[in-house]
Amino acid sequence: VQGVRDYAIYMLDPTGHVTNWNAGAQAIKGYTADEIVGRHFSLFYTEEDRARDEPQHVLATARREGRFEGEAERVRKNGERFWAHVLIDPIYGDEGELVGFAKVTRDVTERRRATLELEQSRAALVQAQKMEAIGRLTGGVAHDFNNLLTVIRASADFLQRPNLSEAQRQRYVGAIAETAERAATLTSQLLAFARRQPLKPEPFDVAARLRALRQIMDTTVGSAVEVAIEAPVETMIVEADPSQFETAVLNMVINARDAMPTGGRITISAHPVQAVPAVRGHVAAQGDFIAVQIVDTGAGISADHLGQIFEPFFTTKAVDKGTGLGLSQVYGFAKQSRGEIDV
Numbered sequence: 229v230q231g232v233r234d235y236a237i238y239m240l241d242p243t244g245h246v247t248n249w250n251a252g253a254q255a256i257k258g259y260t261a262d263e264i265v266g267r268h269f270s271l272f273y274t275e276e277d278r279a280r281d282e283p284q285h286v287l288a289t290a291r292r293e294g295r296f297e298g299e300a301e302r303v304r305k306n307g308e309r310f311w312a313h314v315l316i317d318p319i320y321g322d323e324g325e326l327v328g329f330a331k332v333t334r335d336v337t338e339r340r341r342a343t344l345e346l347e348q349s350r351a352a353l354v355q356a357q358k359m360e361a362i363g364r365l366t367g368g369v370a371h372d373f374n375n376l377l378t379v380i381r382a383s384a385d386f387l388q389r390p391n392l393s394e395a396q397r398q399r400y401v402g403a404i405a406e407t408a409e410r411a412a413t414l415t416s417q418l419l420a421f422a423r424r425q426p427l428k429p430e431p432f433d434v435a436a437r438l439r440a441l442r443q444i445m446d447t448t449v450g451s452a453v454e455v456a457i458e459a460p461v462e463t464m465i466v467e468a469d470p471s472q473f474e475t476a477v478l479n480m481v482i483n484a485r486d487a488m489p490t491g492g493r494i495t496i497s498a499h500p501v502q503a504v505p506a507v508r509g510h511v512a513a514q515g516d517f518i519a520v521q522i523v524d525t526g527a528g529i530s531a532d533h534l535g536q537i538f539e540p541f542f543t544t545k546a547v548d549k550g551t552g553l554g555l556s557q558v559y560g561f562a563k564q565s566r567g568e569i570d571v
């Protein structure tokens with residue numbers, strides 16, 4: 229015990245006075261045996277702890293529970309504070325009478341500092357990620373909104389001009405209505421990602437919906453991209469929110485278009501399946517489902533990004549090109565409709 233330097237090992241009498249002292253105790257606490265034997269161990273406590281009668285509580289706990297173990301600040305001879313790991317065992321004599329306490333103290337200041345630093349850097353990382361997401365949100369959504377507001381403002385200005393033809397008037401009113409609609413879609417998508425928008429599930433035919441989307445899809449992707457719809461079965465009824473379904477398909481079609489700047493082909497196919505396969509650690513769900521598959525001839529998604537694409541605000545596009553909300557809408561829709569999505 230005398231040779232141990234990493235641990236302060238010493239004994240107290242039943243009232244808490246130091247009765248012996250090892251080299252480790254001297255190294256950690258700074259007192260020599262001559263200086264400390266006979267003094268009360270509350271000397272090692274901070275003033276605040278002494279004011280709270282902590283030394284007495286600690287001894288009482290050790291007696292009551294057979295041992296005390298804890299970590300707290302302690303004070304060295306030179307007044308310096310350190311972080312101590314403390315063990316106290318009561319020692320009983322042959323007759324069962326308390327003869328004192330054995331104390332083992334370790335200086336764990338370094339370990340605690342490392343732990344705190346790690347916690348701080350973790351917290352900083354979380355905060356940075358949050359800031360990044362908020363930055364993308366304000367950057368992307370605010371930009372989108374500004375563009376939409378610019379259109380509305382300009383149309384309103386035009387409408388104030390005298391002598392507008394009926395055709396012009398209609399065009400500007402139409403632009404305002406359509407732009408306001410797009411702004412509303414943007415907010416409703418945001419709400420859906422925040423999972424506050426209730427879906428309105430109803431039975432609808434997937435094949436018919438895809439065919440009905442043909443026009444808008446062709447317009448969206450432009451003439452360089454060809455859209456093919458393959459729906460071998462005539463009718464495929466599912467129960468889900470049809471407008472969210474359309475939004476999801478369009479979000480994926482737009483992604484495919486963005487991935488093929490020089491043109492290409494998008495194939496959308498739908499067919500009945502008897503289970504949702506096991507993805508991302510979920511077990512497979514048996515039952516009647518419709519699988520919708522979207523394939524494009526674009527660049528594809530790098531393996532590094534695959535794990536993140538469904539996260540809200542994850543985007544590889546320029547601030548004014550993407551907000552990173554498209555696939556999180558698709559993901560939210562699939563999940564809320566008791567389906568799945570995979571790449």
Ligand SMILES: Nc1ncnc2c1ncn2[C@@H]1O[C@H](COP(=O)(O)OP(=O)(O)OP(=O)(O)O)[C@@H](O)[C@H]1O
Binds near residue numbers: 533549554
């Ligand atoms: N068909 C695809 N081909 C290649 N990469 C894709 C495809 N679909 C998605 N991605 C990648 O996934 C990312 C996230 O897609 P998501 O639709 O969520 O956001 P976004 O398209 O960047 O922005 P937003 O849809 O909000 O305008 C994209 O930035 C892109 O890197």
Ligand SMILES: [Mg+2]
Binds near residue numbers: 553
């Ligand atoms: Mg997108």
